[in-house]
Amino acid sequence: MATRAQTHTTPLASDSMPIAGVSAExxxxxxxxxxxxxxxxxxxxxxxxxxxxxLALLLMLGWRFLPGxxxxxxxxxxxxKQVMVGMSREQVLQAWxxxxxxxxxxxxxxxRREEWIYEDWQxxxxxxxxxxxxxxxxxxxxxxx
Numbered sequence: 001m002a003t004r005a006q007t008h009t010t011p012l013a014s015d016s017m018p019i020a021g022v023s024a025e026x027x028x029x030x031x032x033x034x035x036x037x038x039x040x041x042x043x044x045x046x047x048x049x050x051x052x053x054x055l056a057l058l059l060m061l062g063w064r065f066l067p068g069x070x071x072x073x074x075x076x077x078x079x080x081k082q083v084m085v086g087m088s089r090e091q092v093l094q095a096w097x098x099x100x101x102x103x104x105x106x107x108x109x110x111x112r113r114e115e116w117i118y119e120d121w122q123x124x125x126x127x128x129x130x131x132x133x134x135x136x137x138x139x140x141x142x143x144x145x
Contacts, residue, residue, distance in 0.1 A: 083132065087139045092116070092132065099132070112136055118144075 039045060071077060074087050078095045087095070099116035106112055118130040130144035 083139060083142070085139055085141060089114075089134060089137050089139075092139055096130075 040049070074084060074091050074095075077084050077087070078091060081095055083092050083095050096118060100119040101117040103115040103117070104112065105115075112135070114134040116132040116134070118132075120128040120130065122128060128145060130142065132142040133140050
């Protein structure tokens with residue numbers, strides 16, 4: 001007895017036969033095309049960046065005046081032997097003592113400028129200098145090496 005081979009084909013998912021547990025309808029969501037404006041050029045992003053930059057600028061400008069606002073008479077700085085811009089000559093003398101050398105000049109406008117030089121001896125051969133600059137009796141800056 002000869003048997004004939006039977007072929008059995010199964011329908012594909014694309015055929016009209018539904019598959020159990022899968023909806024026959026395919027919902028296509030409307031996909032929006034990407035925005036034509038770059039991310040950094042969008043208004044909310046720009047406003048956030050501008051606000052951050054303005055805040056950073058205000059903090060940088062205000063940082064210089066913060067110690068003076070927290071200690072308006074400089075008493076804490078004098079006790080810790082520190083000098084700050086805005087101190088008078090007397091306050092600097094209380095904090096650091098008298099300088100090794102003083103240079104006094106006057107500008108064409110008649111403004112009195114003073115340079116105070118302090119020497120810090122490390123040993124017999126090494127000395128470090130500190131320089132303070134006053135204008136009309138108020139400390140305006142300084143540096144040391």
